[in-house]
Amino acid sequence: MSIEISENLRKKIEEIKNKFPTGKSPILPLLHAFQDELGYISLEVEEEIANIVGVSPVYVREVSTFYSMFNNQPVGKYHIQVCGNITCWLRGYDEIVEYIKKKLGIDIGETTSDGKFTLSRVECLGMCDHAPVMQINGDFYGDLTFEKIDEILDSLE
Amino acid sequence: MSVKILTKHFGIKDSHKINVYMKNGGYKQAEKALKEMKPEEILEEVKKSNLRGRGGAGFPTGLKWSFVPKDTGKPVYLCVNSDESEPGTFKDRHILEKDPHMLIEGIIITSYTIGANEAYIYIRGEYYPQAIRLQEAIEEAYQKGFLGENIFGTGYKLDLKIYRGAGAYICGEETALLESIEGKKGKPRLKPPFPAAVGLYDCPTVINNVETIADIPTIVEKGGEWFASLGPERNGGTKLFAVSGHVNKPGVYEHEMGYPLMKLINEDAGGILDGLKLKAVIPGGSSVPILRAEECDINLDYDSVMKAGSMLGSGAVIVMSEKTCMVKALSRLIHFYKDESCGQCTPCREGTGWMLKIINRIIAGKGRKEDVDTLYYIAKGIMGHTVCPLGDAAAMPVISFINKFRDEFEYYAINKKSMVE
Ligand SMILES: Cc1cc2nc3c(=O)[nH]c(=O)nc-3n(C[C@H](O)[C@H](O)[C@H](O)COP(=O)(O)O)c2cc1C
Ligand code: SF4
Ligand code: FES
Numbered sequence: 001m002s003i004e005i006s007e008n009l010r011k012k013i014e015e016i017k018n019k020f021p022t023g024k025s026p027i028l029p030l031l032h033a034f035q036d037e038l039g040y041i042s043l044e045v046e047e048e049i050a051n052i053v054g055v056s057p058v059y060v061r062e063v064s065t066f067y068s069m070f071n072n073q074p075v076g077k078y079h080i081q082v083c084g085n086i087t088c089w090l091r092g093y094d095e096i097v098e099y100i101k102k103k104l105g106i107d108i109g110e111t112t113s114d115g116k117f118t119l120s121r122v123e124c125l126g127m128c129d130h131a132p133v134m135q136i137n138g139d140f141y142g143d144l145t146f147e148k149i150d151e152i153l154d155s156l157e
Numbered sequence: 158m159s160v161k162i163l164t165k166h167f168g169i170k171d172s173h174k175i176n177v178y179m180k181n182g183g184y185k186q187a188e189k190a191l192k193e194m195k196p197e198e199i200l201e202e203v204k205k206s207n208l209r210g211r212g213g214a215g216f217p218t219g220l221k222w223s224f225v226p227k228d229t230g231k232p233v234y235l236c237v238n239s240d241e242s243e244p245g246t247f248k249d250r251h252i253l254e255k256d257p258h259m260l261i262e263g264i265i266i267t268s269y270t271i272g273a274n275e276a277y278i279y280i281r282g283e284y285y286p287q288a289i290r291l292q293e294a295i296e297e298a299y300q301k302g303f304l305g306e307n308i309f310g311t312g313y314k315l316d317l318k319i320y321r322g323a324g325a326y327i328c329g330e331e332t333a334l335l336e337s338i339e340g341k342k343g344k345p346r347l348k349p350p351f352p353a354a355v356g357l358y359d360c361p362t363v364i365n366n367v368e369t370i371a372d373i374p375t376i377v378e379k380g381g382e383w384f385a386s387l388g389p390e391r392n393g394g395t396k397l398f399a400v401s402g403h404v405n406k407p408g409v410y411e412h413e414m415g416y417p418l419m420k421l422i423n424e425d426a427g428g429i430l431d432g433l434k435l436k437a438v439i440p441g442g443s444s445v446p447i448l449r450a451e452e453c454d455i456n457l458d459y460d461s462v463m464k465a466g467s468m469l470g471s472g473a474v475i476v477m478s479e480k481t482c483m484v485k486a487l488s489r490l491i492h493f494y495k496d497e498s499c500g501q502c503t504p505c506r507e508g509t510g511w512m513l514k515i516i517n518r519i520i521a522g523k524g525r526k527e528d529v530d531t532l533y534y535i536a537k538g539i540m541g542h543t544v545c546p547l548g549d550a551a552a553m554p555v556i557s558f559i560n561k562f563r564d565e566f567e568y569y570a571i572n573k574k575s576m577v578e
Contacts, residue, residue, distance in 0.1 A: 019318060022358055024340025032282070032321055053340070066342040066499075067323035069282045085244045086443055086489045087401040087475060123326065123493050124244035124443075125283050128401035128473075129408050138285040 003044045009037045013052060026053055031064050040071040068122070076111045076118035078156050081135045084121040087128035096132045097121065099146050103153065117153075160387055162375045162395050163368065164411040167255045173290055175297040178258035184303055186374040187265040191311045194377070199270045203373070205381025207393030212238050212329075212366030213442065213470045215459040222363060224353035225271050231360040235268045235276040236338065239367045240322055240329035242281055244443035244493060245473035248397035249367035251409045253280070253287040256371070257294035261317065263370035265303060266377055268315050271363050275316050279334050282323040292319055326497040330545050331364040333499065344499045345545035368397055388414025392458035396472050400426040403433065403478035414458040421457065422476055433478040437561070441470025443490050444550030446557035467557075482575040483562040487554060488516045494551035505548040508539040512555060524570035532566075533559050
C-alpha cells in the first residue's frame with residue numbers, strides 16, 4: 001500500500017533533497033517532514049523514504065527507531081511529554097505527572113480513548129530553568145502547577 | 158558588575174532580529190575579520206584568548222582549530238553543536254532564542270578561519286521553536302549578504318544549514334553528531350582518527366559548542382589578550398552558568414571564569430528555596446561528580462572545579478536542598494544514561510541496565526545491604542572501558558553519590574525507606 005503525499009509534503013521532500021544532497025543525510029529531515037504531516041512513521045513511510053534516499057526500508061527503520069522523537073505508532077492529537085529528569089524531579093515531577101495521569105485517566109505510554117492525548121515521560125528538555133516542564137506538540141510549558149496544567153489542557157480543542 | 162559578552166543584548170527588545178543586532182554593532186567583527194585579517198591572525202587571537210570549549214570538555218579552541226590539515230583538497234566543515242541535552246544544561250537555548258545573530262557572526266568568522274565554505278548547526282529536535290527562530294535569523298543573514306556568495310565583497314563564500322536531531326542525547330558527542338548528520342544511527346566513532354582530520358563525509362571538520370562560537374566575535378573585537386585577562390590562568394573569558402533545582406531564581410547567569418559558586422547560588426540565583434539548607438551541588442551538568450555543601454566553597458573555572466574533585470562541564474549548576482533524597486536523585490540519572498546509551502559497548506549497555514535494576518529495587522524497598530557495593534563496582538567496571546565518554550558520564554555520578562552519601566544509600570537498602578523523606 002502506498003501513501004498519499006500532499007502537495008506540501010512533496011515540496012518539502014524536494015527542498016530536503018536539494019539542501020542535503022550527500023549520501024543518506026536526507027533521512028532525518030525526511031523523517032521529521034513525514035511525521036509532521038502524518039503523525040507517525042508507518043511501514044509505508046519507511047518504504048517511501050527508503051525509495052527517495054536509495055536505501056533499504058529496514059535501514060530507515062533502524063535509524064528511525066534509534067531516535068526517540070520518531071513515533072512508530074499513531075499518537076494522540078496532543079502528545080504530552082513530561083520531563084522526568086533530575087531538575088524537573090527536584091521541582092515536583094512526581095506530583096505533576098500523577099496529576100496529569102489522573103486528570104486524563106491514562107498512564108504513561110497510553111492514549112486517551114478519544115485519541116486526543118498521549119502521555120509520555122521524556123528526558124531533560126533543556127528547560128530546567130522552568131522546571132517542572134512539559135512539551136506538547138513542539139510547544140514548551142514550564143513552571144507547571146496543577147492550576148496551570150488545568151488551564152493548558154482545558155484550552156486544547 | 159561582571160563583564161557581559163554573551164548576554165549583553167538579552168534585555169534589548171527584539172534582540173533576535175538582525176536590524177537590532179546590527180544597530181548594536183553586529184556583523185562589524187565578521188566584516189573586519191574577512192576584510193582585514195588573515196585566517197592565521199584570527200587563529201592567533203583565539204589561541205591567545207585561552208578560550209576553552211564550552212560544550213563540556215574544556216578543550217582549547219584555538220588548538221583544536223589548528224589541527225585542521227591544510228591542502229587536503231577536500232572541503233572543510235564546521236559543525237556547531239547545539240544538541241544541548243546534558244541534564245541541567247539550558248544555556249545555549251538562551252543564545253538561540255535571544256541572540257542567534259551573535260552565533261551566526263561567530264560561525265562566519267570561524268568558518269573563514271578554518272577554511273570552511275559549509276557549516277552546519279546540529280540542533281536537538283525538541284528545540285523546535287528555537288530551530289524556527291534560528292532559521293529566520295539565517296534567512297535574514299542571507300538577505301543581507303552575510304551568508305552565501307561573495308560575503309562583504311571579499312569573494313568568500315559560506316553556506317549555513319540547520320540539521321535537526323530527534324531525541325538522542327548521545328548525538329551531542331561529536332562523532333555521534335557527525336554520524337547523525339550523515340543519516341545514520343548516532344553511534345560514536347572510535348578515535349583516532351579525530352574529526353579534525355576525518356570528520357563529516359570523511360572531510361576535515363571542526364565541532365564546537367554554540368557558546369564557544371558565540372564568543373568569537375568579541376575575541377575579534379577586543380583581542381585575545383583582553384579575553385584571556387577576564388579569567389584566571391588558562392581559563393579565558395566569561396561563562397554562562399545555568400543554575401537550576403532548589404534555588405529561588407533559576408536561570409542563566411554570565412560571569413567571568415572563576416566566579417565563586419556560593420555567590421552564584423546565593424546572590425544570582427537568590428539562595429535556596431524555602432530558606433532550606435544546601436545539601437549538594439552538581440556543578441557541571443549531570444555527568445560530573447557531585448559536591449557536598451561543605452565542598453562548594455570553590456571558584457567556577459575548569460581547573461578549580463577539577464581540583465575540588467568534579468568538573469565544570471557545561472556550566473550547568475544543579476542545586477539540591479537538605480530535603481533531597483540522594484538515592485532517588487541518582488535513580489533519575491541512571492535512568493537517563495540507561496535510556497541514552499547507544500548500546501555498542503557492553504559495559505555501558507549492560508552496566509547501566511544493571512544499575513537501574515538495582516537502584517529501582519532499593520527504592521521499591523527490596524534492597525539488600527550489598528546492593529550499594531554492587532552498584533559501586535558496576536560503575537567502576539564501566540569507567541574507562543567504553544568507546545565514548547557516555548560510559549564515564551554514567552559511572553561518575555554513581556561513584557560520587559555513593560562516596561559522598563553512602564550512609565543514605567545503605568540506610569535505604571537496609572531500612573527500606575529514605576533517610577530524608
Ligand atoms: C555523551 C556526550 C554528550 C555531549 N553533548 C554535548 C552537547 O549537547 N553539546 C555540546 O556542545 N557538546 C556536547 N558534548 C561534547 C562534544 O563531544 C564536543 O566535545 C563539543 O561539542 C566540542 O565543542 P567545544 O570544544 O566548543 O566544547 C557531549 C559529549 C558527550 C560524550
Ligand atoms: S559508551 Fe555507551 S554511549 Fe558511548 S559508544 Fe559505548 S555504548 Fe555508546
Ligand atoms: S530536567 Fe526537566 S527540563 Fe531539564
